Amino acid sequence: MEEEEEEEEEGGPRDVSTTEEALLSEAATVAWRDVTYRVGPKLILDGVSGQIAAGEVLAIIGPSGSGKTSLLNAIAGRVPYEKRARLEGTVEYSGSYNLAYVTQNSALFALSTVRETLEFVARLRLDAVDREERVMQVVHELNLVECLDTVVGGSATVEKRGISGGERKRTHIGCELLHRPRFCFLDEPSSGLDSFQALSLVQTLLDLARGQRVVIASMHQPRSAIYKSLDALCVLGAGGRVAFFGTQETAAIHFSDAGFAIPPNYNPADWMLDVVSLDFRDPSKLAASRAAVAAVCDLHAHQWVPMVSKHKPAQEEKKKQDNWIAFRLLAARCWRERTRDKAALCFRWSMNTFFSFMFGLVYFQLGNNQTSIQNRQGILFFVAMNVAFAGPIGVSQIIPAQLAVINAERASQLYSEAAYLAATFVVGLPLECVPSLVSSSVVYFMVELRPGLDHFLVFAGLLVLEEIVGEGLGLCLSVTLERPEMAGQVAPAVTVLFVMFSGYFLNESSIPVYVRWLKYISFVRYTFQALAVNEFRGESFSCGDVSEDQSCVRKGGLVLEALNFDDVSIPLNAVILSIMVLGFNSLALIIFRFNAPAFLKFTTHPEQPSS
Numbered sequence: 001m002e003e004e005e006e007e008e009e010e011g012g013p014r015d016v017s018t019t020e021e022a023l024l025s026e027a028a029t030v031a032w033r034d035v036t037y038r039v040g041p042k043l044i045l046d047g048v049s050g051q052i053a054a055g056e057v058l059a060i061i062g063p064s065g066s067g068k069t070s071l072l073n074a075i076a077g078r079v080p081y082e083k084r085a086r087l088e089g090t091v092e093y094s095g096s097y098n099l100a101y102v103t104q105n106s107a108l109f110a111l112s113t114v115r116e117t118l119e120f121v122a123r124l125r126l127d128a129v130d131r132e133e134r135v136m137q138v139v140h141e142l143n144l145v146e147c148l149d150t151v152v153g154g155s156a157t158v159e160k161r162g163i164s165g166g167e168r169k170r171t172h173i174g175c176e177l178l179h180r181p182r183f184c185f186l187d188e189p190s191s192g193l194d195s196f197q198a199l200s201l202v203q204t205l206l207d208l209a210r211g212q213r214v215v216i217a218s219m220h221q222p223r224s225a226i227y228k229s230l231d232a233l234c235v236l237g238a239g240g241r242v243a244f245f246g247t248q249e250t251a252a253i254h255f256s257d258a259g260f261a262i263p264p265n266y267n268p269a270d271w272m273l274d275v276v277s278l279d280f281r282d283p284s285k286l287a288a289s290r291a292a293v294a295a296v297c298d299l300h301a302h303q304w305v306p307m308v309s310k311h312k313p314a315q316e317e318k319k320k321q322d323n324w325i326a327f328r329l330l331a332a333r334c335w336r337e338r339t340r341d342k343a344a345l346c347f348r349w350s351m352n353t354f355f356s357f358m359f360g361l362v363y364f365q366l367g368n369n370q371t372s373i374q375n376r377q378g379i380l381f382f383v384a385m386n387v388a389f390a391g392p393i394g395v396s397q398i399i400p401a402q403l404a405v406i407n408a409e410r411a412s413q414l415y416s417e418a419a420y421l422a423a424t425f426v427v428g429l430p431l432e433c434v435p436s437l438v439s440s441s442v443v444y445f446m447v448e449l450r451p452g453l454d455h456f457l458v459f460a461g462l463l464v465l466e467e468i469v470g471e472g473l474g475l476c477l478s479v480t481l482e483r484p485e486m487a488g489q490v491a492p493a494v495t496v497l498f499v500m501f502s503g504y505f506l507n508e509s510s511i512p513v514y515v516r517w518l519k520y521i522s523f524v525r526y527t528f529q530a531l532a533v534n535e536f537r538g539e540s541f542s543c544g545d546v547s548e549d550q551s552c553v554r555k556g557g558l559v560l561e562a563l564n565f566d567d568v569s570i571p572l573n574a575v576i577l578s579i580m581v582l583g584f585n586s587l588a589l590i591i592f593r594f595n596a597p598a599f600l601k602f603t604t605h606p607e608q609p610s611s
């Protein structure tokens with residue numbers, strides 16, 4: 001029933017096989033010419049050319065630092081933007097295309113199972129009609145059956161043992177293959193796998209390619225069985241030049257022609273890598289290895305025949321995003337990730353309750369005398385301050401901890417920034433507000449603040465509102481800061497600023513003019529003011545605990561006057577706090593969009609026509 005509803009929501013079933021056949025009937029090719037990539041003065045890729053058609057697996061091999069990842073990024077359009085970087089040349093795809101890009105470090109959500117991870121992507125990328133079947137197909141292709149219901153585990157912030165490194169890699173690849181991409185780019189997919197797993201992965205890539213797909217993978221050091229199974233080879237030499245491009249048979253001839261015939265009984269890939277690496281052990285070895293690299297690369301440059309371009313400019317296919325579905329799926333994932341970390345959740349909630357009891361004990365049953373006036377101000381301020389810290393500290397670390405996965409998902413345009421932030425915010429509401437509501441109630445009744453249900457409800461409502469504003473502030477910090485440790489330090493510091501301008505420590509008339517504006521954005525101030533008005537306006541106090549020569553404040557209104565809060569209106573402050581919720585969330589969205597991963601665009605060589 002649920003499934004049927006979803007089908008309707010997502011536009012109903014579609015004939016996937018027809019769409020797929022139509023897509024595959026166009027021959028997929030990608031060609032790159034004279035790709036040159038520099039970062040500042042450093043030349044990383046030096047005029048690299050090549051092409052590959054559907055049905056084949058191309059392996060980019062080369063020594064460490066020769067530019068394999070950079071070339072793969074350049075072909076896939078994923079070179080990270082940098083001001084001082086420059087990318088020249090052309091890359092042409094045939095027809096419209098959709099691509100998969102599997103990065104080297106497989107960042108995944110730690111507390112989701114393999115099934116949940118795959119289903120999340122499938123629900124965003126595939127129509128309902130063959131979704132389950134496709135997930136299971138990928139699970140079988142990548143041999144993930146055994147670990148399907150195991151959590152991924154092992155992230156920087158969550159210490160939880162999960163699936164193995166190889167399974168993790170295959171899960172990541174599985175996510176990218178779900179939507180049947182025509183072009184698959186994989187950066188070192190076999191790294192971290194044992195030799196059997198690596199070979200079976202390459203076999204999967206070959207099967208994928210045979211299904212009319214282009215597969216390009218960078219590889220560090222393919223074992224001989226893997227080398228033999230590859231269709232085409234691009235060998236990058238030290239310095240980012242192409243040492244060879246073609247099939248294995250021509251590779252043997254090429255290296256032999258350059259004076260480096262592959263010895264019998266030697267893994268050809270190992271031999272080629274030895275030839276095209278620089279040997280820094282001593283100057284003479286360095287000069288000899290430089291000469292060898294130059295000889296092989298020059299011979300390739302001399303023999304390389306650039307193909308005649310038959311390609312029309314192509315557009316990457318974009319799947320239409322449904323923000324509502326994305327929001328629901330993101331909220332479900334966010335809830336999972338935040339609630340499955342039981343230890344962290346219990347720790348936070350117990351600390352919260354502990355401090356509430358501490359506050360309750362220190363200010364236990366205040367009574368109604370003159371001493372209670374100062375104590376009431378104190379406890380109201382502490383409660384407002386406590387709640388102010390909870391939101392920013394709780395929320396600010398969430399996005400930095402997930403950034404690697406989120407950026408990869410954003411690069412694949414899996415969902416919109418608005419859907420992601422809305423889901424993070426909404427999931428945070430019960431998780432942040434419920435404990436804060438519980439602890440505020442404990443304090444209210446232990447301390448015996450102003451009697452009356454109406455006063456308690458205003459008190460609780462204001463604190464919930466403050467918590468929500470704090471969550472918005474936390475989101476702003478979360479999208480700005482890149483590392484969880486940074487968030488952990490910055491969030492309390494920023495909140496302290498707001499606390500300073502709460503109107504409790506500092507008489508507002510004494511605040512220097514140039515920082516006075518800060519008081520207008522201090523959400524702690526609006527909360528504390530409204531809490532004080534709720535507590536004191538219209539309340540009377542007894543003078544039983546003061547001697548005759550001491551002054552006695554009978555009216556709560558006088559307390560508010562002394563605090564400069566006499567003209568504060570609770571509804572107005574609540575409205576201001578609500579506007580702040582909107583303001584902080586909108587600001588978070590603007591910053592998040594601004595920080596979206598950006599990729600370098602090609603600028604053509606001056607001597608080349610731009611079309």
Ligand SMILES: Nc1ncnc2c1ncn2[C@@H]1O[C@H](COP(=O)(O)OP(=O)(O)OP(=O)(O)O)[C@@H](O)[C@H]1O
Nearest residue numbers: 039042044062063064065066067068069070071220
């Ligand atoms: N943004 C950058 N700024 C400066 N240097 C860079 C940048 N990107 C890449 N490089 C340098 O370019 C060279 C090629 O890097 P790349 O990651 O493409 O090599 P690789 O062949 O994939 O290496 P490995 O096999 O070790 O992963 C390296 O020396 C690297 O330090």
